[in-house]
Amino acid sequence: MKNIHIKNVTKSYDGEVVLDKLNLTIPLGKFFALLGPSGSGKTTLLRLIAGFEKVDSGNIYIGDEDITNKPINQRRVNTVFQDYALFPTMNVYENVAYSQEIKGLPAGKIQEKVYKMLTSVSLQSHMHKSIDQLSGGQRQRVALARAIINEPEVLLLDEPLAALDVKLRERMLIELIDLQDKLRTTFVYVTHDQFEALTVADQMAIMNHDGEIEQIGTPKEIYEFPISTFVAKFVGTTNIIQGMLRRTDQELVVDVERLGQLRVDGTQGKSWIVEGAPVFMSIRPEKVLISKKPKEGFSNMMRGIVLDQVCRNCEATQAGQIISVLLRN
Numbered sequence: 001m002k003n004i005h006i007k008n009v010t011k012s013y014d015g016e017v018v019l020d021k022l023n024l025t026i027p028l029g030k031f032f033a034l035l036g037p038s039g040s041g042k043t044t045l046l047r048l049i050a051g052f053e054k055v056d057s058g059n060i061y062i063g064d065e066d067i068t069n070k071p072i073n074q075r076r077v078n079t080v081f082q083d084y085a086l087f088p089t090m091n092v093y094e095n096v097a098y099s100q101e102i103k104g105l106p107a108g109k110i111q112e113k114v115y116k117m118l119t120s121v122s123l124q125s126h127m128h129k130s131i132d133q134l135s136g137g138q139r140q141r142v143a144l145a146r147a148i149i150n151e152p153e154v155l156l157l158d159e160p161l162a163a164l165d166v167k168l169r170e171r172m173l174i175e176l177i178d179l180q181d182k183l184r185t186t187f188v189y190v191t192h193d194q195f196e197a198l199t200v201a202d203q204m205a206i207m208n209h210d211g212e213i214e215q216i217g218t219p220k221e222i223y224e225f226p227i228s229t230f231v232a233k234f235v236g237t238t239n240i241i242q243g244m245l246r247r248t249d250q251e252l253v254v255d256v257e258r259l260g261q262l263r264v265d266g267t268q269g270k271s272w273i274v275e276g277a278p279v280f281m282s283i284r285p286e287k288v289l290i291s292k293k294p295k296e297g298f299s300n301m302m303r304g305i306v307l308d309q310v311c312r313n314c315e316a317t318q319a320g321q322i323i324s325v326l327l328r329n
Contacts, residue, residue, distance in 0.1 A: 006025070010055065011048060032202065034207060035193075051071065077155075080160045092131070096117055096127075099146070159191055239285070240281070246275065
């Protein structure tokens with residue numbers, strides 16, 4: 001297992017730049033998610049790593065090996081596609097065994113490997129079924145087994161659950177996490193669905209509409225400490241409030257028109273944390289507690305009137321401290 005290094009990679013289609021001198025390191029043995037809106041270039045990056053597309057400039061490494069110009073069949077990389085790309089005329093066993101037969105392995109060895117792979121995805125009792133007899137989740141697991149049997153150093157997953165219904169998608173997310181924990185293969189998971197990314201990822205990268213990486217970190221880091229308004233709004237739900245940064249009695253506060261001064265935590269040493277700087281705050285809904293009586297230990301308290309609510313018969317089930325995060329514009 002080796003890190004994937006993307007160094008100064010540029011890719012254009014018909015003169016339109018999709019990725020421009022992109023740099024990214026994907027750590028070995030991790031479940032890494034690439035999250036971004038449609039058109040951000042995340043699938044293009046996946047196809048470049050797989051070898052389905054050629055870079056215009058820059059290099060792609062797995063460990064110390066430069067795979068930029070290596071043929072697809074010489075890369076220790078396999079891909080699971082959104083539409084699974086299974087062979088409809090072959091049964092489950094034949095789909096998974098196909099690549100091993102191409103390699104010319106003995107029949108006994110192939111049978112042993114296929115059974116092991118199908119057992120790992122809980123499909124050993126379905127090995128002789130045709131593809132059209134399987135559910136969507138079972139087809140997805142066949143596609144996974146077919147990719148994993150080649151023992152790739154990297155498994156690329158391009159929106160693999162997009163065609164599944166919500167309940168099946170949630171179950172498959174758990175199965176993917178368990179499978180990655182068992183194999184310890186590097187998984188690179190491309191999605192525009194924030195729930196999927198936050199669920200599966202050890203680490204994740206957020207890409208914006210310009211094909212740039214806005215932030216890299218753990219799901220918790222990105223959700224709790226977004227570094228830009230784009231990340232704060234794209235990952236989860238938030239309230240963005242603009243104000244002016246001030247210092248009072250060794251504290252950082254943001255002076256907000258009509259709201260007053262709100263105390264905030266700001267990372268020291270940032271060049272933009274200066275007196276009078278315009279800043280944005282991200283306040284997650286679950287960090288706000290509405291109460292008829294004052295509460296002790298909160299960062300900020302203010303009076304207001306509840307004008308409306310989405311769930312009229314709901315009671316507050318979770319109290320949280322009002323936390324503000326400083327963002328760059």
